[in-house]
Amino acid sequence: MKEKFLKICPICNSDKLKKNYQFENFYILNCHNCGNAWRSNMYDEEKIEEIYCIDNYEDNPYFLYEIDMVLNMKNNRFKNYKQALDFLKASHIQRELLDIGCGTGTFLALAKRYGWNLTGIEISEKLSEKCKQNVPEARIITKRFEDADLEEGQFSLITMWDVIEHVIDPVEVISRIKNLLVAGGIALFCTPDESSFLAKVGKVLYNMNISSPALALHPTNHTYFFSRKGFEYIIKDLDMQVHKMYSQNAFFEHSEMASRIQKVGISMIEKVSGIADARYEMVIMARKKG
Numbered sequence: 282m283k284e285k286f287l288k289i290c291p292i293c294n295s296d297k298l299k300k301n302y303q304f305e306n307f308y309i310l311n312c313h314n315c316g317n318a319w320r321s322n323m324y325d326e327e328k329i330e331e332i333y334c335i336d337n338y339e340d341n342p343y344f345l346y347e348i349d350m351v352l353n354m355k356n357n358r359f360k361n362y363k364q365a366l367d368f369l370k371a372s373h374i375q376r377e378l379l380d381i382g383c384g385t386g387t388f389l390a391l392a393k394r395y396g397w398n399l400t401g402i403e404i405s406e407k408l409s410e411k412c413k414q415n416v417p418e419a420r421i422i423t424k425r426f427e428d429a430d431l432e433e434g435q436f437s438l439i440t441m442w443d444v445i446e447h448v449i450d451p452v453e454v455i456s457r458i459k460n461l462l463v464a465g466g467i468a469l470f471c472t473p474d475e476s477s478f479l480a481k482v483g484k485v486l487y488n489m490n491i492s493s494p495a496l497a498l499h500p501t502n503h504t505y506f507f508s509r510k511g512f513e514y515i516i517k518d519l520d521m522q523v524h525k526m527y528s529q530n531a532f533f534e535h536s537e538m539a540s541r542i543q544k545v546g547i548s549m550i551e552k553v554s555g556i557a558d559a560r561y562e563m564v565i566m567a568r569k570k571g
């Protein structure tokens with residue numbers, strides 16, 4: 282059994298659900314109470330292991346960027362990292378950073394320049410090996426975050442770049458992150474925004490029976506699709522504060538998003554969305570009280 286059908290909201294337990302999209306092998310359920318959405322047939326731990334450890338996940342173009350590209354700021358992803366690090370620069374006295382799903386270490390390599398003490402967690406052994414070579418100063422743990430043995434209350438910053446939409450139980454994960462933070466510590470999540478302008482355009486096209494953009498915006502390895510309102514619900518429900526929330530320029534180079542025309546269309550929509558701060562990728566910084 283590798284998939285479980287979730288017919289009650291896994292985040293707030295509401296049964297006020299609506300089927301938002303019907304794709305060939307799965308559908309997307311949306312909760313009216315908390316505003317979050319998820320794939321109907323949820324993966325289990327075995328399937329997660331298969332996706333990220335067995336199926337050559339490390340060959341995904343997301344991981345093909347070399348470390349010098351981080352340091353030379355050559356694309357949006359790295360500008361986004363810098364924006365967040367600049368904002369957080371003066372926030373903390375302690376300097377312990379944990380990056381969950383650290384991949385090849387691109388974010389850790391940049392954070393090193395800001396003086397953070399570095400810990401990374403990576404489920405894929407191959408990516409973890411690359412990360413150790415790229416950022417030898419970092420302590421790297423090769424495990425699923427949920428299974429890693431970490432001391433509570435020791436990190437002042439915990440980051441999850443493009444990861445929370447891949448987990449089986451986001452409430453459990455964010456709750457654990459809260460326990461690992463010092464009082465006043467910050468958790469940063471970057472994830473697609475289901476309430477972004479681009480997602481809305483995808484929905485309009487889907488309603489006109491053009492479903493490929495919507496499918497591309499709901500990749501099969503994403504388990505959850507959060508909206509801003511929905512993510513805020515989770516943070517507040519866990520008795521944390523929203524420290525900052527904003528949208529950033531997305532990084533679509535690695536996407537399965539088909540043609541050049543689609544990419545140009547997306548880039549135009551994203552430019553307009555930027556004016557209203559409603560771009561596809563949202564960043565949420567949540568603060569542990571105290």
Ligand SMILES: [Zn+2]
Pocket residue numbers: 290291292293294295312313314315316317
């Ligand atoms: Zn809900």
